[in-house]
Amino acid sequence: MKKRILSLTLALAACLSLTIAAQAAAPFTDVPPDHWAYADIQKCCDQGIVNGYTNGAFGPRNTVTGAHFATMLARMFYPDQLAANSGLSSQGWYMPALQTAYNANLLTGTSRLAGGRSDNWKSSANLALNRYDMAQMLHNILAARNVTASAGEQNAVRDYIVDWNSIPAQYRTAVQNCYALGVLTGMSN
Numbered sequence: 001m002k003k004r005i006l007s008l009t010l011a012l013a014a015c016l017s018l019t020i021a022a023q024a025a026a027p028f029t030d031v032p033p034d035h036w037a038y039a040d041i042q043k044c045c046d047q048g049i050v051n052g053y054t055n056g057a058f059g060p061r062n063t064v065t066g067a068h069f070a071t072m073l074a075r076m077f078y079p080d081q082l083a084a085n086s087g088l089s090s091q092g093w094y095m096p097a098l099q100t101a102y103n104a105n106l107l108t109g110t111s112r113l114a115g116g117r118s119d120n121w122k123s124s125a126n127l128a129l130n131r132y133d134m135a136q137m138l139h140n141i142l143a144a145r146n147v148t149a150s151a152g153e154q155n156a157v158r159d160y161i162v163d164w165n166s167i168p169a170q171y172r173t174a175v176q177n178c179y180a181l182g183v184l185t186g187m188s189n
Contacts, residue, residue: 028058035060049075066113067094067125069134074100077141094125101137105144109136109170131184132171138183139174149180161186 044050049072052058074082074097081100088095098121107113110133154176158164178184
């Protein structure tokens with residue numbers, strides 16, 4: 001079970017720089033077979049985790065918003081709960097996913113979405129999601145499933161990440177765990 005969760009999380013992490021929007025069938029016009037994330041994008045599309053724009057594009061360079069990421073996570077990890085919240089779509093396409101994420105405590109510790117009030121979500125759902133909040137949401141899923149790196153592995157992360165001291169304190173546990181598990185990677189430097 002832990003391997004399956006970690007492998008699905010890794011596939012999703014490969015899609016972090018990607019976005020979802022209206023429905024379109026793969027292959028996407030802007031994701032050629034030699035694109036670095038082609039296989040992961042196709043896998044996530046085939047599993048119904050991501051989709052593209054109505055014009056056939058996927059938008060791999062577009063910004064991921066809190067609504068997009070919550071939708072991907074809800075589709076991947078909480079499809080039954082997402083379906084149960086589908087009636088909320090009249091309040092915004094993102095409401096079923098954000099309610100699902102909120103109910104599953106995925107938004108806990110995030111800077112923009114944690115409030116749990118739909119009026120807050122309406123103003124923040126379409127803002128760009130930073131990597132810290134992505135790490136926090138992924139960490140919340142992993143923690144709920146008791147998937148954590150060892151203390152030694154997490155401590156090694158602090159020694160490896162050159163800008164460790166610039167990571168806000170409230171995100172360090174999430175970054176450590178996700179990085180140690182290989183769910184997140186840093187920049188090449």
